[in-house]
Amino acid sequence: MARILITSGPTRQYLDPVRYVTNASSGRMGAALATAALELGHEVVIVSGPVTVDYPAGATVIPVVTTDEMLQAAVETFKQCDGAIGAAAPCDYMPRQIQTQKISKTGKPLTIELVETADVVATLGQNKRGRDRGDQPLADDRSPRRQWVVGFALETEDQRFRAIVKLERKHCDLMVSNGPSAIDAADNEVELLDPDGNVIEAIAGDKEHVARRLLAQIQQRLISS
Amino acid sequence: MARILITSGPTRQYLDPVRYVTNASSGRMGAALATAALELGHEVVIVSGPVTVDYPAGATVIPVVTTDEMLQAAVETFKQCDGAIGAAAPCDYMPRQIQTQKISKTGKPLTIELVETADVVATLGQNKRGRDRGDQPLADDRSPRRQWVVGFALETEDQRFRAIVKLERKHCDLMVSNGPSAIDAADNEVELLDPDGNVIEAIAGDKEHVARRLLAQIQQRLISS
Numbered sequence: 001m002a003r004i005l006i007t008s009g010p011t012r013q014y015l016d017p018v019r020y021v022t023n024a025s026s027g028r029m030g031a032a033l034a035t036a037a038l039e040l041g042h043e044v045v046i047v048s049g050p051v052t053v054d055y056p057a058g059a060t061v062i063p064v065v066t067t068d069e070m071l072q073a074a075v076e077t078f079k080q081c082d083g084a085i086g087a088a089a090p091c092d093y094m095p096r097q098i099q100t101q102k103i104s105k106t107g108k109p110l111t112i113e114l115v116e117t118a119d120v121v122a123t124l125g126q127n128k129r130g131r132d133r134g135d136q137p138l139a140d141d142r143s144p145r146r147q148w149v150v151g152f153a154l155e156t157e158d159q160r161f162r163a164i165v166k167l168e169r170k171h172c173d174l175m176v177s178n179g180p181s182a183i184d185a186a187d188n189e190v191e192l193l194d195p196d197g198n199v200i201e202a203i204a205g206d207k208e209h210v211a212r213r214l215l216a217q218i219q220q221r222l223i224s225s
Numbered sequence: 226m227a228r229i230l231i232t233s234g235p236t237r238q239y240l241d242p243v244r245y246v247t248n249a250s251s252g253r254m255g256a257a258l259a260t261a262a263l264e265l266g267h268e269v270v271i272v273s274g275p276v277t278v279d280y281p282a283g284a285t286v287i288p289v290v291t292t293d294e295m296l297q298a299a300v301e302t303f304k305q306c307d308g309a310i311g312a313a314a315p316c317d318y319m320p321r322q323i324q325t326q327k328i329s330k331t332g333k334p335l336t337i338e339l340v341e342t343a344d345v346v347a348t349l350g351q352n353k354r355g356r357d358r359g360d361q362p363l364a365d366d367r368s369p370r371r372q373w374v375v376g377f378a379l380e381t382e383d384q385r386f387r388a389i390v391k392l393e394r395k396h397c398d399l400m401v402s403n404g405p406s407a408i409d410a411a412d413n414e415v416e417l418l419d420p421d422g423n424v425i426e427a428i429a430g431d432k433e434h435v436a437r438r439l440l441a442q443i444q445q446r447l448i449s450s
Contacts, residue, residue, distance in 0.1 A: 052277040
């Protein structure tokens with residue numbers, strides 16, 4: 001049995017007390033992955049942005065709002081986990097300044113400077129145990145096992161190429177490549193990529209089916225190995 | 226019996242195919258107003274942004290995404306209505322340019338120019354039948370009756386003053402003033418203001434209670450009069 005961190009849903013980056021930048025991530029892929037992991041007998045902790053999806057009762061859910069909150073909760077949770085699946089779509093830009101009062105309309109354009117947020121999956125990948133010790137699990141049973149990280153890449157163009165670049169940059173063990181049609185949809189169509197850039201499996205169907213296939217691959221390649 | 230347009234929920238203004246500016250409006254106030262109006266025997270058409278709330282089965286729902294879509298649907302629907310309640314929180318700024326591909330992170334800040342969207346309630350107020358004919362219903366039964374518009378003002382400071390300014394500018398018959406704690410909450414605390422700036426009623430409680438009190442006031446002052 002493994003203890004698995006799943007990040008899920010969107011995050012929000014507020015401009016003022018009312019308005020924010022976000023995306024339409026629904027948490028459905030995260031919920032389906034959690035269900036599939038529980039079915040295999042694993043323990044699941046979900047760090048989730050604001051969603052209305054129902055997560056499975058067997059999972060522990062830590063709710064967050066911003067990307068920085070997701071990062072903090074994920075890093076803290078990951079310490080006690082064997083691996084992480086980054087199914088969330090954290091907002092990757094945030095306003096440089098947050099207005100404390102609602103911005104009033106003046107009739108004139110409003111210029112907003114956005115800066116990049118920290119990258120949740122990249123931070124987990126950089127800090128995973130055993131990253132620099134090669135691909136073999138540690139021989140000493142008293143040592144914590146090597147941790148693994150599976151990322152998701154959502155791109156509108158050059159999907160596979162960009163997913164491979166992200167896999168490498170974020171130190172992921174596997175990368176799931178999908179497109180914008182995945183967002184807030186019942187179905188998904190993904191390619192699962194290994195660190196050599198090979199397509200291990202192409203999976204299409206409802207998110208429950210996709211999640212079960214992904215977990216079967218993770219089980220075989222990262223948990224049982 | 227009246228035919229009532231209710232706008233409800235948030236709208237989204239996309240920066241690219243994935244990211245957008247929005248707010249946390251849940252559509253609960255709109256759903257509660259629709260239920261209260263149906264209970265009084267009225268006909269209800271809801272123009273709603275993307276929400277997960279359940280609208281009452283007796284209402285017709287027209288789904289929209291952007292503020293411009295909400296404006297078009299509301300203006301078209303309003304032609305066949307006696308009055309409108311603007312409970313939506315339309316996103317009032319939109320990016321001047323929408324990128325057709327997902328914006329890639331570069332490590333550098335991203336400057337976005339936002340311009341104001343059209344104002345849905347102000348447009349309904351400006352175009353309502355009978356606006357320049359005084360406060361009396363038209364005497365001729367064959368003429369369409371004078372239309373009415375009730376707005377919502379959500380402010381973080383100077384709430385009542387700003388609500389009165391909005392009532393006048395948007396040619397509303399009544400204005401509901403509330404604060405940011407209303408957003409995505411089960412409860413609300415509002416003041417109902419008339420065109421002279423008087424507080425007709427202060428209402429606090431769950432949104433179903435607030436909606437029934439607001440509809441009772443609308444019934445007495447705008448529908449039965």
